[in-house]
Amino acid sequence: MALSPVIGKLLHKRVVLASASPRRREILSQAGLRFEVVPSRFKETLDKASFPAPYAYAMETAKQKALEVAARMYQKDLRAPDVVIGADTIVTVGGLILEKPVDKQDAYRMLSMLNGKEHSVFTGVAIIHCCSKGGQLDTDVCQFHEETTVRFSRLSEELLWEYIDSGEPMDKAGGYGIQALGGMLVEYVRGDFLNVVGFPLNHFCKKLVELYYPPGRHDVRRVKHDSIPAVDTFEDLSDVEGGGSDPAGGIEGGPGGQAAAGTRGAEANGAVESPPPFPADLLELIDGFKASKALFTACKLKVFDVLKDEAPLKAAEVAGRIDASVCGTGRLLDACVALGLLEKTDGGYRNTEVASRHLASDGEYSLHGLVTRHDDHAWELFTRLEVAVRQGPNAVAGGKVEDPAQSQQTTLQFMRAMHGLSKLTARRVATAFDLSRFTSACDLGGCTGALAHELAHEYPRMRVTVFDLPDVLEHVACFQPGGRPSERISFVPGDFFKDSLPEAELYVLSRILHDWPDDQVHALLGRLSGRCKPGGGVLVAEETVDEDPAAARSNLAAALSLLVRPRGRGRSGAEYRDLLEQHGFRDVRVAAAAGGALHLLLGTRASPP
Numbered sequence: 001m002a003l004s005p006v007i008g009k010l011l012h013k014r015v016v017l018a019s020a021s022p023r024r025r026e027i028l029s030q031a032g033l034r035f036e037v038v039p040s041r042f043k044e045t046l047d048k049a050s051f052p053a054p055y056a057y058a059m060e061t062a063k064q065k066a067l068e069v070a071a072r073m074y075q076k077d078l079r080a081p082d083v084v085i086g087a088d089t090i091v092t093v094g095g096l097i098l099e100k101p102v103d104k105q106d107a108y109r110m111l112s113m114l115n116g117k118e119h120s121v122f123t124g125v126a127i128i129h130c131c132s133k134g135g136q137l138d139t140d141v142c143q144f145h146e147e148t149t150v151r152f153s154r155l156s157e158e159l160l161w162e163y164i165d166s167g168e169p170m171d172k173a174g175g176y177g178i179q180a181l182g183g184m185l186v187e188y189v190r191g192d193f194l195n196v197v198g199f200p201l202n203h204f205c206k207k208l209v210e211l212y213y214p215p216g217r218h219d220v221r222r223v224k225h226d227s228i229p230a231v232d233t234f235e236d237l238s239d240v241e242g243g244g245s246d247p248a249g250g251i252e253g254g255p256g257g258q259a260a261a262g263t264r265g266a267e268a269n270g271a272v273e274s275p276p277p278f279p280a281d282l283l284e285l286i287d288g289f290k291a292s293k294a295l296f297t298a299c300k301l302k303v304f305d306v307l308k309d310e311a312p313l314k315a316a317e318v319a320g321r322i323d324a325s326v327c328g329t330g331r332l333l334d335a336c337v338a339l340g341l342l343e344k345t346d347g348g349y350r351n352t353e354v355a356s357r358h359l360a361s362d363g364e365y366s367l368h369g370l371v372t373r374h375d376d377h378a379w380e381l382f383t384r385l386e387v388a389v390r391q392g393p394n395a396v397a398g399g400k401v402e403d404p405a406q407s408q409q410t411t412l413q414f415m416r417a418m419h420g421l422s423k424l425t426a427r428r429v430a431t432a433f434d435l436s437r438f439t440s441a442c443d444l445g446g447c448t449g450a451l452a453h454e455l456a457h458e459y460p461r462m463r464v465t466v467f468d469l470p471d472v473l474e475h476v477a478c479f480q481p482g483g484r485p486s487e488r489i490s491f492v493p494g495d496f497f498k499d500s501l502p503e504a505e506l507y508v509l510s511r512i513l514h515d516w517p518d519d520q521v522h523a524l525l526g527r528l529s530g531r532c533k534p535g536g537g538v539l540v541a542e543e544t545v546d547e548d549p550a551a552a553r554s555n556l557a558a559a560l561s562l563l564v565r566p567r568g569r570g571r572s573g574a575e576y577r578d579l580l581e582q583h584g585f586r587d588v589r590v591a592a593a594a595g596g597a598l599h600l601l602l603g604t605r606a607s608p609p
């Protein structure tokens with residue numbers, strides 16, 4: 001039984017799983033998919049260093065696995081399957097990619113790296129549609145990846161070896177099987193569990209929905225099957241019945257051109273023209289700004305704070321607490337229910353878990369500051385997007401001139417926004433690479449010290465200096481856990497363009513460089529490189545504007561923000577790597593964090609020639 005109707009779209013196709021993994025076979029067959037298994041012969045030897053991020057490596061390997069099977073099957077009997085699915089699972093820790101261990105020692109090496117730490121598991125998936133064009137195999141590749149975060153407990157050597165001796169690690173990425181004995185090593189999992197096991201079923205189904213957006217059933221039924229010309233193309237993937245790549249196969253009808261083909265056929269037969277698929281996603285996008293504004297307003301009026309303290313409350317009670325009209329408050333609360341931020345019961349409204357955790361103004365992972373900053377600042381900047389697009393980046397420079405009386409408030413607001421964002425990603429930034437060789441670090445522009453705290457927590461030998469402008473450091477006390485910083489963290493006021501940089505083995509630039517134009521980035525890296533001793537390091541964390549289509553959605557906000565901001569510029573991961581190399585940093589290692597939204601680079605200062 002296929003619970004996801006979209007799986008049914010594949011039931012009439014010849015589907016091949018290009019994998020020897022028994023887990024993938026089990027996950028897909030339990031989802032109701034019917035397929036053949038043809039293990040790929042592709043050797044997993046792609047050059048990892050040539051990929052901008054680990055997930056890109058996993059996606060490419062998955063694609064090559066699937067393409068190898070499609071080509072081999074086509075060569076054998078000149079009839080490729082309709083769909084070939086390939087996947088590749090990797091584990092990343094400390095900037096390294098771990099695959100399946102080659103022997104017990106290798107398994108021990110991997111498990112020791114994971115011991116007591118958080119790591120990421122990426123599965124790259126390729127869904128390849130095949131067809132025959134002019135006697136040649138033609139393929140249409142759809143790729144995606146999924147990231148899951150896993151943390152291991154701290155485990156004794158004895159336990160590690162006992163686990164290795166069980167034999168379980170040997171055919172598993174990272175040397176453990178979370179679904180079996182390896183589950184005992186795991187403290188927590190954030191994200192899709194099946195992704196760790198080897199196949200992100202949920203994301204796969206969503207991709208299929210994108211590919212096979214179902215046409216209105218009635219429309220399809222009106223079409224006489226035998227009157228439609230056979231279509232030998234994969235351009236439109238939504239079919240009604242029959243295999244795709246067999247030239248004598250059945251009809252196809254679906255989104256875009258495919259639906260059009262079906263419609264033309266129907267018209268020729270006197271059937272009624274069918275409307276296009278309902279563009280629900282597009283309409284949601286068109287209205288997206290209203291959703292953001294409802295969220296901003298509810299945050300600003302502290303609706304989530306009120307409902308965190310007391311709930312459920314009726315609209316009139318909330319209106320009383322936030323000093324607003326009953327009618328307006330009721331509308332806003334209902335909008336928040338529709339957006340999944342509140343729940344409505346007979347007793348009244350209450351926060352969802354996400355709202356309490358992230359939208360109330362207190363709490364460790366509050367994003368209230370970020371929301372307020374977006375409402376007061378980003379919203380206005382984005383009204384000038386059209387100008388920025390027409391005239392190019394920096395055309396909207398200047399923007400609102402800030403009232404000096406308000407600048408303290410603005411600084412605090414900025415700090416709250418950055419603090420919320422940093423708290424969410426700091427652990428991932430601190431643990432993406434093994435930084436234990438550094439005993440001192442300096443976080444340039446480290447603001448409230450959120451990342452400094454994670455570094456100090458993760459590396460017990462490390463002392464961390466937060467270097468930031470005096471105006472910023474004036475307010476840091478209210479962001480320290482328990483009201484004071486840890487003993488190993490110090491705050492030093494200064495301007496990284498002018499003042500002498502504190503001495504450190506590792507310099508950290510987290511979300512700093514995008515804010516500056518090239519000449520200032522060179523000036524800063526030049527100063528930093530001059531201060532950093534050979535063997536010392538630089539850690540950069542940035543949102544990038546890479547052109548990888550898989551990351552396009554998460555890049556979008558960063559790319560557009562950089563267009564409307566008064567200074568700075570978006571850069572790709574490769575540009576950041578070049579910049580570090582130009583300033584004497586070598587062996588630049590790359591990792592991704594926060595679901596690929598953050599690009600991390602660790603470079604080592606080479607000895608001057």
Ligand SMILES: O=c1[nH]cc([C@@H]2O[C@H](COP(=O)(O)OP(=O)(O)OP(=O)(O)O)[C@@H](O)[C@H]2O)c(=O)[nH]1
Pocket residue numbers: 018019020021022023024039040044065087088089090100171172173176177178179182196197198199
């Ligand atoms: O917790 C778990 N983590 C990983 C696995 C299994 O590990 C392998 C990953 O290797 P790969 O992606 O290269 O896949 P292969 O097994 O080699 O099959 P291919 O034909 O695709 O090359 C994968 O089998 C996961 O299921 C696990 O079981 N648990």
